[in-house]
Amino acid sequence: MAGLAVGAVIILLGLVGSFIPGVGCCNCLLPIAAGVLAVYLYNKNSHATVDPKDGAMLGAIAGVACGLLNLIIGTPLSYFVNSAVMTAQFAQLRDQGVNLPESLTGFALFFVMGIIGAIIFTILSTIGGLIGAAIFGKKGTGGVGGGGSTMPPPPPPANYGGGGGGTQPPAGGGYSGGGGGTYGTGS
Amino acid sequence: MPASPADYVSPFAPREFSARGAWAAWACVAAAALAWLGLIAGAPLLSSGGHEATAFVIYQGLKTVCHQMPERAFWVAGHPLGVCARCFGIYAGFAVAVSLYPLSRRLQRTGTPRREWLILALLPTAFDFTLGITGVWANTHSSRFLTGAWLGAWAAFYVVPGAVEIARQGRDGRARSRAALNKSELTT
Numbered sequence: 508m509a510g511l512a513v514g515a516v517i518i519l520l521g522l523v524g525s526f527i528p529g530v531g532c533c534n535c536l537l538p539i540a541a542g543v544l545a546v547y548l549y550n551k552n553s554h555a556t557v558d559p560k561d562g563a564m565l566g567a568i569a570g571v572a573c574g575l576l577n578l579i580i581g582t583p584l585s586y587f588v589n590s591a592v593m594t595a596q597f598a599q600l601r602d603q604g605v606n607l608p609e610s611l612t613g614f615a616l617f618f619v620m621g622i623i624g625a626i627i628f629t630i631l632s633t634i635g636g637l638i639g640a641a642i643f644g645k646k647g648t649g650g651v652g653g654g655g656s657t658m659p660p661p662p663p664p665a666n667y668g669g670g671g672g673g674t675q676p677p678a679g680g681g682y683s684g685g686g687g688g689t690y691g692t693g694s
Numbered sequence: 695m696p697a698s699p700a701d702y703v704s705p706f707a708p709r710e711f712s713a714r715g716a717w718a719a720w721a722c723v724a725a726a727a728l729a730w731l732g733l734i735a736g737a738p739l740l741s742s743g744g745h746e747a748t749a750f751v752i753y754q755g756l757k758t759v760c761h762q763m764p765e766r767a768f769w770v771a772g773h774p775l776g777v778c779a780r781c782f783g784i785y786a787g788f789a790v791a792v793s794l795y796p797l798s799r800r801l802q803r804t805g806t807p808r809r810e811w812l813i814l815a816l817l818p819t820a821f822d823f824t825l826g827i828t829g830v831w832a833n834t835h836s837s838r839f840l841t842g843a844w845l846g847a848w849a850a851f852y853v854v855p856g857a858v859e860i861a862r863q864g865r866d867g868r869a870r871s872r873a874a875l876n877k878s879e880l881t882t
Contacts, residue, residue, distance in 0.1 A: 535759040535781045559856035560863050577758070600746055623751075624758030631759065637856035638849060642809035 538628045541573055542566030542635020543642070550643045557644035559637055566636015567629055574625025582621040586614055593617075712865075716801035719861035720792070723854055727789035734782060738773030752776055768835065779835045780819065783842025790843075791850035804855040804862070807848075815848035 545565045550557050557565070593616065733752055741749035753776055756762065760777040767774035768782060775782055795801070818841040826833035 534761065535777065535784065538759065558863065559859040562856065563860060600750060603746060620754045620758070623755040627755060627758055634849075634853055638812070638852045641806040641852040641856055642812060 535631065538570055538573055538631035539635035539638070541569045541628075542632040542637070543639035544635075545569035545632075546636055546639025547643050550639075557640050559640045559644070562636040562638075562640025562644060563633050564636070566633040566639065569636070570629035570632025571625070573632060574621075574628040577624055577628065578618070578621040581624075582617050585620075586617045590614075590617070713802060715861050715865055716858045717796075719857045720796060720801050720854055723857045724789075724792045724795075727785070727792045731785055731789045734776040734785060735770065737776040738770040741773045742771035749773075766835075766838070768839075778838070780823075780838040780842040783839035783844075784819075784846035784849075786839075787843030787846030788850050788853075789846075791847035792854060795850055795854050799851075801854075801858060804859040806852050806855050812848055812852060815845050819845045 542562075542565070545568065546557055546562045549561075549565055590613065594613075597616075734756065737749050737752040737756070740746075740752070753762065756776040760781045762774070762776070763778060764774045766778045766780075768779055769775070777785070822833050822837050822841045825831040826838075
């Protein structure tokens with residue numbers, strides 16, 4: 508939901524910006540900001556650590572949301588505003604001898620551009636998510652999401668050291684904790 | 695058969711990520727950043743080289759993230775770059791910083807600078823943009839490029855450690871899967 512909300516805000520900002528001269532200059536920062544904002548919102552509502560992988564995922568979701576909303580809202584709007592200019596540009600290119608597919612005209616062209624835009628949004632927003640995880644993710648001893656924790660390490664399981672006689676580990680301990688411990692792999 | 699106590703590895707023990715994995719993660723980020731820069735710089739070169747259709751697709755694709763005003767862009771071979779000077783600065787600064795990153799920090803270190811540094815890095819661009827749009831100061835190609843490059847370069851110090859960390863987590867995940875598989879094979 509955070510991704511979708513961020514996407515909507517970013518698209519609205521982008522649409523407003525595209526009609527104000529000079530403001531569109533910051534459009535490349537908008538998808539990046541979307542990723543950062545998605546991580547911030549997620550982190551605010553969750554006590555879990557946001558590691559870079561989560562951040563990148565959140566950023567990508569925000570980017571996809573941005574791209575889809577752009578496709579739904581921005582593409583038709585862009586078509587109505589810029590279609591005459593684009594048609595003229597296409598005609599000019601064809602006059603120059605450029606072999607452009609005949610089917611790629613009008614709304615189809617804008618739709619293709621919207622899909623390319625969605626891919627670019629997703630890439631930039633994923634980068635934003637990485638940055639967001641770095642600046643908003645709770646840091647432990649291992650750096651960014653390095654699995655660090657202030658919790659004491661859990662004791663080894665009872666069957667270490669030849670089994671029998673050991674005490675059971677307390678409930679809640681164990682190996683598959685957030686740190687991602689390994690069992691005798693010697694990593 | 696139970697494992698020996700010597701084999702126990704605490705999940706909280708500090709782990710060193712292999713240099714090879716860190717270098718691979720860095721190489722992926724650097725390659726992507728340079729490819730992106732190549733796409734931006736390639737559009738005018740393709741256009742001047744007669745590959746108008748390819749250049750057109752690149753220009754239109756990049757239009758979603760930049761206004762592409764020709765008077766605010768650097769020109770190469772008689773055509774404007776795919777993005778404006780500020781955006782090009784951000785991407786160029788990022789690509790250069792990522793490329794030189796191993797010279798400034800150990801790749802295995804996944805800590806990042808404090809968030810205040812990123813905000814400070816954003817300030818020159820924000821000032822340049824705000825003063826320009828309010829008419830207080832007429833910014834130039836150079837000011838837009840340099841302030842953008844400063845921001846992009848700082849961003850690299852947040853992105854590369856994240857990419858290395860993701861690679862490390864991926865490797866740890868695979869190691870856990872292998873360990874679980876070995877354990878199940880031993881018990882069966």
